[in-house]
Amino acid sequence: MEAFYQDGLSSRRHPVRVARFGDVVRVTGQDLDLEYRADEIHVPTRLGDSARSLELPDGGLIFSEDNEAIDALFPGSSGLERLVHRLEQHWGAALGAVVVTALASVLFFTHAVPWVGDQAAKRLPMEAEHLLGQQVPTILELMGMRESELPHATRNRLQAAFNELLSALPENRDYELRFARWGDMPNALALPGGVVIVTDGLVELFEEDRLTVAVMAHEIGHLEHRHTMRSVAQSASVFVVLSLALGDLSGVTALTAGVPTFLANNHYSRDFEREADAFALELLKHTGNSPEDFAEALERLVDDKDRARESEFHYLSSHPPTQERIDQARASGSDY
Known part of the structure; x- marks a missing residue:
């Protein structure tokens, strides 16, 4: 290879x-004759x-x-470099690599991170969840x-009814009912x-x-399936999700600030709502209550839509009822 030496x-x-002879590289010129080990160079x-x-x-x-000659003299050190060079020389492949990388990043943050967060939250020790709940x-x-x-x-009547619901659960639960x-x-x-919190406004609306x-x-259906914790974990940062997955309680602490915001402003996923609905309808049947009561409750809340528009803290802001859910409750009640 022709070159310049300094x-x-x-x-x-x-x-x-x-020139290279096995593991030895020889550099020769006027009044120059140098030898080096190839792995010392x-x-x-390569950039273009x-x-x-x-x-x-x-x-x-x-x-x-002479980049081709350099790559020929030092083939063992240029595997990645050759790939980069080929991408540089073929813009179609380079653009494809960018698109694939971008797509992989989107899928990671929109699917992988929420999935890991959901799985970690489901496996979180109940003691840790209690600790978080106490701060909310x-x-x-x-x-x-x-x-x-x-x-x-x-309050006493509703507490007695709440206790009756708990007694019908397949496992003993010490869920707590609070009014505010x-x-x-x-x-x-x-x-x-x-903890289930029922506001005075809900009781007064229903009568x-x-x-x-x-x-x-x-x-109670949301509690049984740990929907709140899972929803917050699904929307948490990568750091928090990894902390949860690794059992680091600092991840639990980091979720504290996100729970009230979720409860007040956001809503459960459609799948979580359906799961809680199905659980509630079966629980009502087992305790001698009609599933149609749930349909009527949703309809009463829909009729209260004027006040719903005035406040982000209305029940509908976090539990968006649909006619499909009301119809499902009616259908379940017809079999009761």
């Missing part, structure tokens, strides 16, 4: 010929057809624009939630760790306990 002590370049990455400077172990340099009410208070003003008799005033808006929330009981059954 000794590293001066800027003078000497025309030389570079640093060969830079730009000239390259080979770094010698004694500080000298070899300059050449404090944040909800900062968002306007206050102590309930419902009559004690009303959140302005006048009707709402019910399922908190991580096993009949049976409708509130139906909504409580739905919220």
Whole structure:
């Protein structure tokens, strides 16, 4: 290979010929005859057809624009470089690589990360979820939630109905029912760790306990399937998801801020809602309540749509009812 040699002590370049004999590279020119081990010579990455400077172990340099000859002399060091060079020379392949990389990134963040988060949340120890749930009410208070003003008799009746729902579950649960005033808006929330919050506005809108009981059954369905925790984990950052997957409780702490925002502003996925609906309808049947109570509760909330538009904390903002869900409850009630 024809090249230029520079000794590293001066800027003078000497025309030389570079040849390789096994593991030995020989550099010869006028008054020059140097030998180096091939693995001692640093060969830079090839970038298009730009000239390259080979770094010698004694500080000298070899300059050449003959990239094909360089790759032939040092084949063991250029596997990745050759691939990069081929991509540079073939823009179609390079563009395809960019598209594939972009698509893989999108799939990673839209499918892989949520899936890992969901699986990690489902396997999270209940003790850790309880720890998270204990911190959420404090944040909800900062968002306007206050102590309930419902009559004690009303709360006692609903607590008894809630206990009856729990007694019908396949496993013993220590879920807790709490009442709170959140302005006048009707709402019910399922908190991580096993807490159902029913607002005064919901009880006052329904007027009949049976409708509130139906909504409580739905919220118990969310608790049984850990929907709140899974929903928040699915939308968490990569760091939080990996922390959960590795059992690092710092990931649980990081989710705390996201739970109240999810409960107030977002909604469960369609699959989670269907799962909670199906659970509630069966639970109502097993406790002697009619599934049609749930359909009527949803219809009552739809009729309250004027107030729903005035506040983001209305039950419909986090549990969007559809006619399909109402019809499903009616159909389940017809078999009751």
